[in-house]
Amino acid sequence: MDTVLQLLLKGISQGCVYGLIALGFVLIYKATEMINFAQGELMMIGALIAVTFTQYLQWNYFVAVVLTVLATGFIGLLLERSLLRRMIGEPPFAVLMVTIGLGFVLRAVAGMIWGHDPQELRTPYSDVVINMGDIVLGVSNLVVIGGTIALCIALFLFFRFTRIGIAMQASSQNQLAAFYVGIPVKRIVALTWALSAGIAAIAGILFAPLTAITPNIGFSGIKAFAAAIVGGFGSLPGAIIGGLSIGIIEQFMQYHFGKGLGDTSAYILLLLMLLIRPSGLIASMQKKKV
Amino acid sequence: MDNNMLVVRNIETYYGPIVAIRGVSLSVKKGSIVTVLGANGAGKTTVLKTISGAMSPQKGSVHFNDEEITSREPDKVARLGIGHVPEGREIFPFLTTEENLLMGAFTRRGSSIDTDLELIYSYFPQLSQNRKLAAGYLSGGQQQMLAIGRALMLSPTLMLLDEPSLGLSPKLVHEIAEIIRTINTEQEVTVLLVEQNAKMALELSDYGYIMENGRVVMEDTCDRLSNATDVQEFYLGMKDKGVRGQRRWKQRKTWR
Numbered sequence: 001m002d003t004v005l006q007l008l009l010k011g012i013s014q015g016c017v018y019g020l021i022a023l024g025f026v027l028i029y030k031a032t033e034m035i036n037f038a039q040g041e042l043m044m045i046g047a048l049i050a051v052t053f054t055q056y057l058q059w060n061y062f063v064a065v066v067l068t069v070l071a072t073g074f075i076g077l078l079l080e081r082s083l084l085r086r087m088i089g090e091p092p093f094a095v096l097m098v099t100i101g102l103g104f105v106l107r108a109v110a111g112m113i114w115g116h117d118p119q120e121l122r123t124p125y126s127d128v129v130i131n132m133g134d135i136v137l138g139v140s141n142l143v144v145i146g147g148t149i150a151l152c153i154a155l156f157l158f159f160r161f162t163r164i165g166i167a168m169q170a171s172s173q174n175q176l177a178a179f180y181v182g183i184p185v186k187r188i189v190a191l192t193w194a195l196s197a198g199i200a201a202i203a204g205i206l207f208a209p210l211t212a213i214t215p216n217i218g219f220s221g222i223k224a225f226a227a228a229i230v231g232g233f234g235s236l237p238g239a240i241i242g243g244l245s246i247g248i249i250e251q252f253m254q255y256h257f258g259k260g261l262g263d264t265s266a267y268i269l270l271l272l273m274l275l276i277r278p279s280g281l282i283a284s285m286q287k288k289k290v
Numbered sequence: 291m292d293n294n295m296l297v298v299r300n301i302e303t304y305y306g307p308i309v310a311i312r313g314v315s316l317s318v319k320k321g322s323i324v325t326v327l328g329a330n331g332a333g334k335t336t337v338l339k340t341i342s343g344a345m346s347p348q349k350g351s352v353h354f355n356d357e358e359i360t361s362r363e364p365d366k367v368a369r370l371g372i373g374h375v376p377e378g379r380e381i382f383p384f385l386t387t388e389e390n391l392l393m394g395a396f397t398r399r400g401s402s403i404d405t406d407l408e409l410i411y412s413y414f415p416q417l418s419q420n421r422k423l424a425a426g427y428l429s430g431g432q433q434q435m436l437a438i439g440r441a442l443m444l445s446p447t448l449m450l451l452d453e454p455s456l457g458l459s460p461k462l463v464h465e466i467a468e469i470i471r472t473i474n475t476e477q478e479v480t481v482l483l484v485e486q487n488a489k490m491a492l493e494l495s496d497y498g499y500i501m502e503n504g505r506v507v508m509e510d511t512c513d514r515l516s517n518a519t520d521v522q523e524f525y526l527g528m529k530d531k532g533v534r535g536q537r538r539w540k541q542r543k544t545w546r
Contacts, residue, residue: 173382180344
């Protein structure tokens with residue numbers, strides 16, 4: 001029973017990270033119909049920037065967190081302006097290749113700057129552990145869960161009540177009409193990239209204390225992509241739910257059948273989902289108008 | 291030239307290699323209602339898209355209030371006060387009715403937005419009943435009203451209306467026509483109306499252009515257009531049978 005609970009909590013916190021990266025996928029997809037395969041790499045960059053600010057520059061942790069999110073958001077903005085805006089109107093396959101290539105470049109650049117040795121993100125709560133009966137729980141795990149919930153609430157409020165948030169929805173629902181009412185759609189798209197890079201940075205900051213950080217942690221972006229599809233590509237709550245289900249199943253598979261099956265379980269779930277319910281858990285894809 | 295609000299000079303627009311309009315010129319006087327008539331594929335919608343910047347012309351120019359706006363980004367054109375009601379309504383389906391209208395006022399700030407919102411609801415009481423409903427659930431007629439209302443929220447001086455009667459019942463067509471007239475007289479909005487429903491458009495407008503195959507083939511005041519034999523025959527469906535009960539093709543003289 002305790003093991004189950006322990007695995008469940010660990011799975012949830014891992015799943016939250018997948019969910020947050022998946023959120024980035026979905027946001028960009030909804031705004032531009034592009035799939036950004038460099039989303040995991042943006043998370044990795046976020047984590048490494050946080051390491052730089054806290055370890056090398058010895059800044060206060062909370063200041064570092066805020067600055068990391070802003071810096072990564074700015075990188076997202078730059079990428080859109082310099083690279084992806086030129087790809088508007090190109091075939092989806094070309095755009096896909098660009099983002100995959102971008103992932104490779106980001107990984108290489110990160111390797112050059114920070115090296116390939118594992119790094120550690122020290123946080124004020126790094127070594128704090130809560131013992132509840134037989135359950136041992138790192139506060140880091142709880143922070144991931146709490147942080148994800150807080151971010152989801154913030155995003156909900158942003159999309160529901162702010163003018164820019166509603167304008168983002170409007171431009172993703174009907175780009176031409178958004179232009180006609182005077183919404184600067186291109187700027188909104190750039191902002192969406194900044195937002196999803198910022199979310200990736202938060203995912204990186206939350207994820208980093210749980211693991212050793214190398215330029216290769218960006219590969220969990222592929223699992224997050226599976227999460228986005230399981231949740232129903234195009235749905236924000238679906239991304240989180242997809243992430244959670246993959247995180248939890250991964251932990252249990254790993255415990256019972258070993259690491260190999262644990263790592264592949266995300267894709268097994270993805271395949272099953274595509275067979276049984278291709279539209280995902282929360283199907284919100286509209287039929288594309290031609 | 292003086293009180294012409296919108297002047298389009300000899301524009302040519304292409305969809306890739308396909309010519310959509312080949313040299314169209316038209317002008318719209320401030321305060322008037324001008325209509326562009328024509329069959330499917332005549333290039334009417336493309337004219338509106340070129341004016342509002344959604345498409346760029348290869349040749350020619352568009353002037354609004356003596357300022358050249360050719361190929362300007364559509365959101366910047368909207369900021370000048372040109373409201374575009376696109377063909378097929380094009381609302382934001384997952385936003386509520388009220389959010390749709392508020393998005394129409396995206397370029398504006400201040401309390402005048404609320405006053406205008408209430409004004410729109412007074413024009414379209416059916417929208418007022420469905421304020422919190424996702425706009426995708428509205429009926430076709432209500433969506434058309436929403437699209438017009440959304441463009442009005444921009445507080446435009448010129449409104450481009452693309453087939454507002456499309457797919458509506460005759461009663462609703464009549465209602466929409468009344469609304470357009472009200473907008474023109476009460477809000478002093480100049481209107482450029484693209485229509486297939488020639489009867490409604492000619493009754494409503496002051497001046498009309500008739501397009502065929504990407505060209506303007508006829509232009510005149512609407513009174514005179516309604517009385518022209520060709521227009522009566524081809525757009526108003528009043529067939530004047532010839533001696534042997536056949537249509538008199540040979541009398542087509544104004545065509546091309």
